[in-house]
Amino acid sequence: FDRQKVVRTCLRMHATPEQAQLVADKVVEQMYDGITSKKILQLVFHNLGKHRPELKHQIDLREAVAKLRPKPDFEKFVGLLLQEYGYRIFMNQIVDGSCVNHEIDVIAKNDDEVLYVEVKHHLQHHTFTGLGVFLEANSTFEDLNGGKLNFSKAMVVCNTKISDHARRYGECRGIRHIGWKSPEDKGLEQMIEEKKLYPITILKGMSPVVEARLGDAGIVLLKQLAVKDIKALAKSTGVPTSVLQELALSADEILR
Amino acid sequence: FDRQKVVRTCLRMHATPEQAQLVADKVVEQMYDGITSKKILQLVFHNLGKHRPELKHQIDLREAVAKLRPKPDFEKFVGLLLQEYGYRIFMNQIVDGSCVNHEIDVIAKNDDEVLYVEVKHHLQHHTFTGLGVFLEANSTFEDLNGGKLNFSKAMVVCNTKISDHARRYGECRGIRHIGWKSPEDKGLEQMIEEKKLYPITILKGMSPVVEARLGDAGIVLLKQLAVKDIKALAKSTGVPTSVLQELALSADEILR
Numbered sequence: 235f236d237r238q239k240v241v242r243t244c245l246r247m248h249a250t251p252e253q254a255q256l257v258a259d260k261v262v263e264q265m266y267d268g269i270t271s272k273k274i275l276q277l278v279f280h281n282l283g284k285h286r287p288e289l290k291h292q293i294d295l296r297e298a299v300a301k302l303r304p305k306p307d308f309e310k311f312v313g314l315l316l317q318e319y320g321y322r323i324f325m326n327q328i329v330d331g332s333c334v335n336h337e338i339d340v341i342a343k344n345d346d347e348v349l350y351v352e353v354k355h356h357l358q359h360h361t362f363t364g365l366g367v368f369l370e371a372n373s374t375f376e377d378l379n380g381g382k383l384n385f386s387k388a389m390v391v392c393n394t395k396i397s398d399h400a401r402r403y404g405e406c407r408g409i410r411h412i413g414w415k416s417p418e419d420k421g422l423e424q425m426i427e428e429k430k431l432y433p434i435t436i437l438k439g440m441s442p443v444v445e446a447r448l449g450d451a452g453i454v455l456l457k458q459l460a461v462k463d464i465k466a467l468a469k470s471t472g473v474p475t476s477v478l479q480e481l482a483l484s485a486d487e488i489l490r
Numbered sequence: 491f492d493r494q495k496v497v498r499t500c501l502r503m504h505a506t507p508e509q510a511q512l513v514a515d516k517v518v519e520q521m522y523d524g525i526t527s528k529k530i531l532q533l534v535f536h537n538l539g540k541h542r543p544e545l546k547h548q549i550d551l552r553e554a555v556a557k558l559r560p561k562p563d564f565e566k567f568v569g570l571l572l573q574e575y576g577y578r579i580f581m582n583q584i585v586d587g588s589c590v591n592h593e594i595d596v597i598a599k600n601d602d603e604v605l606y607v608e609v610k611h612h613l614q615h616h617t618f619t620g621l622g623v624f625l626e627a628n629s630t631f632e633d634l635n636g637g638k639l640n641f642s643k644a645m646v647v648c649n650t651k652i653s654d655h656a657r658r659y660g661e662c663r664g665i666r667h668i669g670w671k672s673p674e675d676k677g678l679e680q681m682i683e684e685k686k687l688y689p690i691t692i693l694k695g696m697s698p699v700v701e702a703r704l705g706d707a708g709i710v711l712l713k714q715l716a717v718k719d720i721k722a723l724a725k726s727t728g729v730p731t732s733v734l735q736e737l738a739l740s741a742d743e744i745l746r
Contacts, residue, residue, distance in 0.1 A: 333662030334621065334655055365590065366626055373625035377659070399590055403633070406589030 235265060235274075243278055246427055249286060257281045288487040293438055295423060296414060299393045300359035301435035301442075307449040308355040309339050311433055312391045314455060315422075316342045316351070318429045332380020340391075347386040349410070350375055354392040363392040363413055365400045372407050393422065430489055432456040437484050444481075447471040456485040491521060491530075499534055502683055505542060513537045544743040549694055551679060552670060555649045556615035557691035557698075563705040564611040565595050567689060568647045570711060571678075572598045572607070574685045588636020596647075603642040605666070606631055610648040619648040619669060621656045628663050649678065686745055688712040693740050700737075703727040712741040 240261050244254035260281040261274065275294065283289040302308045313323045321342035328335050340351035352371040354363055367390055375388035389410040390396075396404075396413040404411055415421040426432065433454055435445055451471050453459055459482055468475040496517050500510035516537040517530065531550065539545040558564045562581075569579045577598035584591050596607035608627040610619055623646055631644035645666040646652075652660075652669040660667055671677040682688065689710055691701055707727050709715055715738055724731040 334659045366622075369626040369629035370622050372629040372632075376628075377625075403590045 237262060240278055244282055247282060249282055253285045293436060295426065295436060296359045298433050298436035300357055301445065302433050302454060303446060303449055304355035307454045308393065309353050310452065311454045312353050313340050315425060315431055316340065318431060320344055329378060329383055330381040331377030333377050336374050336378060348384060349387050349389045350378055350385045351389045351391055354390060356394045359394055362395050362397045363400060364397045365403055368400050368404045368409055371409055430457065432488060434459055437481055439481060444473050444477065447473050456489055460485045460489055493518060496534055500538055503538060503545065505538055509541045549692060551682065551692060552615045554689050554692035556613055558689050558710060559702060559705055560611035563710045564649065565609050566708065567710045568609050569596050571681060571687055572596065574687060576600055585634060585639055586637040587633030589633050592630050592634060604640060605643055605645045606634055606641045607645045607647055610646060612650045615650055618651050618653045619656060620653045621659055624656050624660045624665055627665055686713065688744060690715055693737055695737060700729050700733065703729050712745055716741045716745055
């Protein structure tokens with residue numbers, strides 16, 4: 235058991251350093267032999283919730299991201315994330331390569347580079363993203379670079395951890411990636427926290443049906459939900475105003 | 491409706507040309523508006539069965555191949571197939587590439603070439619094998635060729651049809667393939683028929699449990715079943731002698 239890990243988890247959830255220490259103390263008291271890491275996380279949530287009531291509205295971030303539909307919601311999510319980090323985004327483009335054309339999930343441009351982005355979503359958040367995705371990305375990148383558009387790099391963005399095998403290959407071939415806790419200094423979870431890009435699925439009351447309807451309307455982030463005209467949104471999605479209102483208020487509490 | 495197609499199907503099932511014509515006549519009589527191709531195939535089976543009683547024991551070849559377990563049975567099947575066509579076979583090798591090592595399903599050698607073989611099995615026999623498999627194979631081949639073993643070509647072997655997109659890419663990159671009815675002149679079905687390499691799953695009485703037990707014992711072909719000592723096989727697999735005896739007799743009827 236690593237006390238510091240609990241402290242870091244709390245800080246990542248925007249606890250103050252003092253709150254983080256208090257929570258860690260409490261968790262240590264409530265520990266028992268053979269406790270699972272899932273149970274520890276629940277204890278952290280429970281104790282941190284006393285200091286930060288907005289946590290009552292949210293579920294674990296990694297689970298939340300996994301709950302987004304792979305297409306189009308997680309792809310959209312990745313697009314918005316890269317946009318927040320200064321890229322111009324082009325979604326679902328069909329681009330000629332030297333052998334065949336390729337359907338590219340996201341193209342991300344800034345002044346320095348043009349990224350070909352391969353998006354990989356696992357519904358099961360404990361699954362690792364493996365070598366296969368990187369092998370595919372490598373061949374696609376290679377084939378694209380015989381075509382008209384000039385790409386500077388390939389990038390894999392996924393919602394889970396990345397196997398060592400896959401990471402070694404990616405580094406060797408110059409394929410960039412964003413995954414869960416990877417790269418170490420700037421994984422998906424850190425990018426999300428830094429810009430508060432929480433997926434709507436982090437809300438406890440979010441049913442798959444409502445998620446799908448909001449997703450169809452292009453809404454995948456709490457941020458988008460909080461600023462939307464609720465009445466207009468109810469009309470376009472068919473989700474009752476009362477439900478949307480409650481979700482928007484919870485979103486606001488988490489974001490502020 | 492294409493009468494010639496029925497004739498060709500019959501010939502592929504080893505009907506004589508006369509039998510094929512008779513069956514086609516019968517099928518034409520029994521046709522009706524809106525008949526599905528599955529129903530047509532059933533009619534062909536039914537009518538051909540009157541001339542060739544051994545058909546009573548077998549199901550459609552494509553379905554049969556799909557019923558093999560992907561690992562290790564279909565891989566083993568592919569190994570034996572390539573062996574019959576003159577290759578020396580090495581299964582499930584781990585080979586160093588220039589970036590990472592790779593688990594290779596099959597390596598096939600003859601005097602002229604060393605093939606890296608990627609095996610892809612779909613349980614659903616109507617699924618197409620798509621671009622992704624060929625993109626992976628291309629990157630793997632590229633990475634292997636930085637290693638110690640010298641491969642001359644990559645080859646994809648699968649049990650279903652191959653999408654046009656994938657085939658175009660494969661041709662462009664020099665990746666060979668064997669799939670269902672592809673290449674046109676020598677698809678998997680033709681290779682199987684030519685050497686009578688029927689999978690054990692072609693037998694009507696073959697339950698998934700028995701298939702798995704035989705597969706665990708390395709038996710995936712009718713040929714293997716027909717020449718085995720039944721008593722010894724019953725002992726090593728735990729399948730009752732009476733069941734094995736019946737299967738071996740049916741196998742023999744189909745093979746002779």
